[in-house]
Amino acid sequence: MKYPLFLLLLFSAGVLAKSPVVTYEPTKVELTGALDLQTFPGPPNYESIKEGDEAERYFYLKLDSPIDVIPQVEGHPTVVNPDPERNVKVMMLAISGEDDALWSRFRKVGRGGRVRIIGTLYHRWTGHHHSRVILNVDRMEPLIP
Numbered sequence: 001m002k003y004p005l006f007l008l009l010l011f012s013a014g015v016l017a018k019s020p021v022v023t024y025e026p027t028k029v030e031l032t033g034a035l036d037l038q039t040f041p042g043p044p045n046y047e048s049i050k051e052g053d054e055a056e057r058y059f060y061l062k063l064d065s066p067i068d069v070i071p072q073v074e075g076h077p078t079v080v081n082p083d084p085e086r087n088v089k090v091m092m093l094a095i096s097g098e099d100d101a102l103w104s105r106f107r108k109v110g111r112g113g114r115v116r117i118i119g120t121l122y123h124r125w126t127g128h129h130h131s132r133v134i135l136n137v138d139r140m141e142p143l144i145p
Contacts, residue, residue: 019066019087025120027072031135032116032143033063035109036090040130056128059093059106061117061135069121069133083123085132092124092131093117105140114143 022029041049042056049055070084095102109115118139124132 019068021068030118033061035113036060037111091133091135094136109142116141
């Protein structure tokens with residue numbers, strides 16, 4: 001009789017476990033995972049690189065553990081991130097076009113490299129965004145295996 005109760009409690013604990021919860025900008029977050037580099041069709045039609053659309057390449061972070069992202073609490077009227085996102089496992093990285101040093105560091109770490117990234121989160125809002133949540137990168141640190 002003890003074992004079925006133990007198994008029920010063990011199963012219940014796994015079901016009740018939740019992903020860590022973070023908020024959208026302006027709060028800074030620190031996330032870890034592996035880098036990925038993906039290519040998508042861009043202008044003019046956003047349909048096919050083979051058919052002449054420009055290739056758009058973006059770095060992504062495959063998170064070590066899924067997270068939930070929720071809007072900021074009241075008192076931040078300038079933040080327009082209304083949609084909570086649950087079980088986020090991958091996010092596109094926004095890197096300033098002028099930050100050549102940061103781009104160089106990402107290229108050096110390369111696809112599959114493990115990193116810690118500090119930045120802010122925002123919800124996708126254009127056709128250029130290919131994940132539900134975007135991580136605006138302030139700083140990236142390679143993690144040594």
